[in-house]
Amino acid sequence: xxxxxxxxxxxxxxxxxxxxxxxxxxxxxxxxxxxxxxxxxxxxxxxxxxxxxxxxxxxxxxxxxxxxxxxxxxxxxxxxxxxxxxxxxxxxxxxxxxxxxxxxxxxxxxxxxxxxxxxxxxxxxxxxxxxxxxxxxxxxxxxxxxxxxxxxxxxxxxxxxxxxxxxxxxxxxxxxxxxxxxxxxxxxxxxxxxxxxxxxxxxxxxxxxxxxxxxxxxxxxxxxxxxxxxxxxxxxxxxxxxxxxxxxxxxxxxxxxxxxxxxxxxxxxxxxxxxxxxxxxxxxxxxxxxxxxxxxxxxxxxxxxxxxxxxxxxxxxxxxxxxxxxxxxxxxxxxxxxxxxxxxxxxxxxxxxxxxxxxxxxxxxxxxxxxxxxxxxxxxxxxxxxxxxxxxxxxxxxxxxxxxxxxxxxxxxxxxxxxxxxxxxxxxxxxxxxxxxxxxxxxxxxxxxxxxxxxxxxxxxxxxxxxxxxxxxxxxxxxxxxxxxxxxxxxxxxxxxxxxxxxxxxxxxxxxxxxxxxxxxxxxxxxxxxxxx
Ligand code: ADQ
Numbered sequence: 463x464x465x466x467x468x469x470x471x472x473x474x475x476x477x478x479x480x481x482x483x484x485x486x487x488x489x490x491x492x493x494x495x496x497x498x499x500x501x502x503x504x505x506x507x508x509x510x511x512x513x514x515x516x517x518x519x520x521x522x523x524x525x526x527x528x529x530x531x532x533x534x535x536x537x538x539x540x541x542x543x544x545x546x547x548x549x550x551x552x553x554x555x556x557x558x559x560x561x562x563x564x565x566x567x568x569x570x571x572x573x574x575x576x577x578x579x580x581x582x583x584x585x586x587x588x589x590x591x592x593x594x595x596x597x598x599x600x601x602x603x604x605x606x607x608x609x610x611x612x613x614x615x616x617x618x619x620x621x622x623x624x625x626x627x628x629x630x631x632x633x634x635x636x637x638x639x640x641x642x643x644x645x646x647x648x649x650x651x652x653x654x655x656x657x658x659x660x661x662x663x664x665x666x667x668x669x670x671x672x673x674x675x676x677x678x679x680x681x682x683x684x685x686x687x688x689x690x691x692x693x694x695x696x697x698x699x700x701x702x703x704x705x706x707x708x709x710x711x712x713x714x715x716x717x718x719x720x721x722x723x724x725x726x727x728x729x730x731x732x733x734x735x736x737x738x739x740x741x742x743x744x745x746x747x748x749x750x751x752x753x754x755x756x757x758x759x760x761x762x763x764x765x766x767x768x769x770x771x772x773x774x775x776x777x778x779x780x781x782x783x784x785x786x787x788x789x790x791x792x793x794x795x796x797x798x799x800x801x802x803x804x805x806x807x808x809x810x811x812x813x814x815x816x817x818x819x820x821x822x823x824x825x826x827x828x829x830x831x832x833x834x835x836x837x838x839x840x841x842x843x844x845x846x847x848x849x850x851x852x853x854x855x856x857x858x859x860x861x862x863x864x865x866x867x868x869x870x871x872x873x874x875x876x877x878x879x880x881x882x883x884x885x886x887x888x889x890x891x892x893x894x895x896x897x898x899x900x901x902x903x904x905x906x907x908x909x910x911x912x913x914x915x916x917x918x919x920x921x922x923x924x925x926x927x928x929x930x931x932x933x934x935x936x937x938x939x940x941x942x943x944x945x946x947x948x949x950x951x952x953x954x955x956x957x958x959x960x961x962x963x964x965x966x967x968x969x970x971x972x973x974x975x976x977x978x979x980x981x982x983x984x985x986x987x988x989x990x991x992x993x994x995x
């Protein structure tokens with residue numbers, strides 16, 4: 463059980479829910495159910511903390527407050543009171559430039575070591591504008607919002623902020639809102655003890671926010687500690703240095719006191735970059751970086767899943783797959799990093815090599831629509847449709863098709879049943895920070911266990927040693943490994959799954975959160991800000 467003495471302020475691109483309008487036009491919360499929200503929201507609620515993020519909707523009146531959750535809402539962030547939520551309203555065009563332009567068109571492919579897909583446009587980044595100027599502009603926008611002068615706010619966005627400053631401007635807006643909320647927080651508890659808030663910034667959307675928060679807090683004589691967690695890989699120096707403004711990103715991340723990555727490899731990459739690009743003194747034994755008179759702690763903190771919840775869902779869910787065929791399962795966001803096209807081509811290769819499986823095995827691919835307004839993602843969808851159509855056209859019979867394809871979101875219960883009832887999970891991203899699907903599959907093996915096939919290019923490949931590891935670029939390797947999985951004796955499956963389950967059960971999402979907080983305590987000695995019981 464986690465019990466925080468000091469408040470935690472989570473800063474992430476999105477709030478733990480999105481706002482939607484109901485048929486009467488009223489705003490309502492729609493819960494997000496990801497692992498991060500499930501683990502972190504209860505802690506924020508318990509310690510009277512805050513969650514700063516984009517509400518998922520562009521509001522006509524940004525002055526409007528976030529509604530309380532519906533009375534029947536049982537989601538993990540339902541207990542988060544309206545005053546604990548700090549929505550960051552960003553004008554539509556600016557948000558598009560920042561999110562689709564810089565975050566998804568530049569950082570996402572680059573950090574996944576796919577530089578050919580990355581767009582390096584000065585207009586989308588350019589951060590050389592003095593912090594003071596960016597801040598003044600952002601503050602002007604926000605104060606215009608405060609006065610409900612939306613028209614003026616938007617005019618300022620269009621006039622004084624060339625599109626170039628989208629990433630830094632939005633980071634400043636998040637920082638400004640965070641500091642504004644910190645100002646209103648009580649810094650002492652009932653016993654008169656100091657409560658120094660821990661600000662926990664998440665992911666590649668907000669890599670510059672820490673220094674802005676730090677500077678603003680110094681100016682306003684406020685205290686806080688800053689932690690950061692990157693959910694995607696941190697690439698090697700040779701890839702990272704392709705980004706023309708690489709030093710600014712490094713300095714931005716180093717604005718934090720504690721920096722967390724999923725695995726040691728990413729920590730090493732980050733330390734390399736700090737040393738080679740910024741010339742920082744780096745302690746590779748203790749994973750420390752010296753910068754501007756401070757020491758930043760860098761840690762591998764692999765994220766886990768709410769294991770028990772998935773296990774319970776798998777135990778309770780009715781049978782989902784009624785067919786007598788064996789199912790090979792893929793579950794992903796439709797993203798080019800997930801290796802979906804390679805995967806279905808590997809399955810085609812498997813059918814070519816093992817025609818005895820025709821009519822007996824099917825690949826069930828569930829793909830959640832993602833970033834659907836981006837051209838590259840639309841092209842991937844078209845490519846998937848074409849390839850699946852081609853393979854199904856080639857092998858299908860009257861009663862059987864080799865690939866079943868669901869393009870959409872499915873409920874967690876249904877997902878748990880799919881995991882449980884599949885013989886094999888094919889988790890073969892070309893590159894992935896961690897990959898939670900591999901872990902969820904393991905948690906749901908409550909019946910006769912299936913086999914996990916996993917790419918070593920996912921962070922999960924670092925620890926899930928009992929999975930069958932395959933190179934997703936080698937179609938024959940994947941096809942042969944799939945054959946091995948389908949013919950694996952039950953005792954080997956049980957033995958492998960036993961160890962996989964044991965590890966994920968322990969290293970679940972609460973363990974991840976506790977580890978982060980424990981490192982925070984050690985990072986901020988003397989402040990005694992957090993108690994972990
Ligand atoms: P993602 O890239 O989104 O996360 P992943 O870790 O696989 O990737 O998580 C996907 C989540 O979406 C899973 O919880 C899964 O259950 C859910 N999901 C997938 N398909 C679904 C469907 N059709 N319907 C409903 N739910 C579906 C980023 C990084 C990862 C990192 C996580 C957490 O890219 O590498 O593991 O953050 O840090």
